[in-house]
Amino acid sequence: MANIKSQIKRNLQNERRRLRNKTVRSELKTRVKTAVQSAETGAENSEETLRMAIRRLDKAAAKGVIHRNQAANRKSRLMRKLNRVTAGSPSSA
DSSP: OOOSHHHHHHHHHHHHHHHHHHHHHHHHHHHHHHHHHHHHHTOTTHHHHHHHHHHHHHHHHHHTSSOHHHHHHHHHHHHHHHHHHHHHOGGGO
């Protein structure tokens, strides 16, 4: 444990940020998963869930929770997966 006053404060700040970032990362995973599931089932709100997933990825990148290139990679991977799912389903025609 640190015994310098400024380092004690930094440790507390880092812990608060770690917990905040953890919740944001967890939400990112949940949003992406629900977007994929709604596209697979052909739900009528699949566009909205996709929009929310992309929005959360952009917001996390802007806040510095994840790197902006990581957000771009995740969005690209999500779009490729959704395009494969919708192209493979006969009901989308």
